Structures are given as structure tokens and as C-alpha cells.
Amino acid sequence: MAPTIHILNGPNLNRLGLREPGVYGAQTLSEIESLVRDHAASRGYGSVFRQSNHEGELVDWLHAANDSAGVVLNAGAYTHTSIALHDAIRSIDAPVVEVHISNVFAREAFRHHSTISPVARGVICGFGVHSYLLAVDALAALRTA
Numbered sequence: 001m002a003p004t005i006h007i008l009n010g011p012n013l014n015r016l017g018l019r020e021p022g023v024y025g026a027q028t029l030s031e032i033e034s035l036v037r038d039h040a041a042s043r044g045y046g047s048v049f050r051q052s053n054h055e056g057e058l059v060d061w062l063h064a065a066n067d068s069a070g071v072v073l074n075a076g077a078y079t080h081t082s083i084a085l086h087d088a089i090r091s092i093d094a095p096v097v098e099v100h101i102s103n104v105f106a107r108e109a110f111r112h113h114s115t116i117s118p119v120a121r122g123v124i125c126g127f128g129v130h131s132y133l134l135a136v137d138a139l140a141a142l143r144t145a
């Protein structure tokens, strides 16, 4: 069976494409899901793609990804506040790549700090939807290294 990459999305990402296209692009999360699933499949990976507005549900989904090939995590605003997500990442074996659509460092100061970056395998931000595709490639590269 193909190894699986989990793509987990946090709060408000279900609103993509509806507002603020200048910051987050015009694509909906469902369109992003198709692109990411196709990209993962082209690299030989199955994918689980999920979104939640609830911190604890994201924690549960990180635990569920323990035995997977890795996690692409856009934690949304929980990136900047969540010790629970920090601890959940530490608690699993799978590598986690933190992703952001926007360049958080070019935005408000409160977006410059991440509670999850120190425990993520790496961070990709600022490339729009391509941030997700680059994260899939990063996880694939980890497994061939």
C-alpha cells in the first residue's frame, strides 16, 4: 500500500477563496485539496486531507498520523498560540512540516512567533498554494535521503 501523507488545516482555512484573495489567493480549500492530493499521488503517496476549527481535533489528527510518512500542517492562527499542538507534534514519530500560504514574517508582529516551529521538521511559508506542494516534496525527500 502507498505510504500516506496527512495534510491538516486549522481554523478559518475553510474560508479560503471567499475573502482576502490578496493575502491568501483565490483558491478554495477544496481546490487546494485536489491540487495537493494529485501532487502527492504523482510522488507515490496517498493522502488524508482534513480541516478543523477546533484545536483538540487537530491534536487528535496529529496522533492519528503517528505511523504515516509525515504531516503537512497549516495550523492557521493556532500556529501562534498553541502549546497543545507543540506537545502533540513532540508526541508523534512522523515528521511534521509547518506550512503557511502567506509570508507570516512580512505581516503583523503577532504572526512572527510560532509555538510549533521549534518541534517541526521544517517550515515553508509565503509561496501561496505552492507551500503545500513544496511540503509534500520535502517529506518525500526525507524518505529518500
Ligand code: CA2
Residues within 6 Å of the ligand: 011, 012, 013, 015, 016, 017, 018, 019, 020, 024, 074, 075, 076, 077, 078, 079, 099, 100, 101, 102, 103, 104, 111
Ligand atoms: O498564511 C497562512 O497559511 C496562515 O496560516 C493563515 C491563517 C493565519 O492566521 C496565519 O497567521 C497564517 C489564517 C487562515 C485563513 O484565514 C482567512 C481569513 C480571511 C479569509 C479567508 C481565510
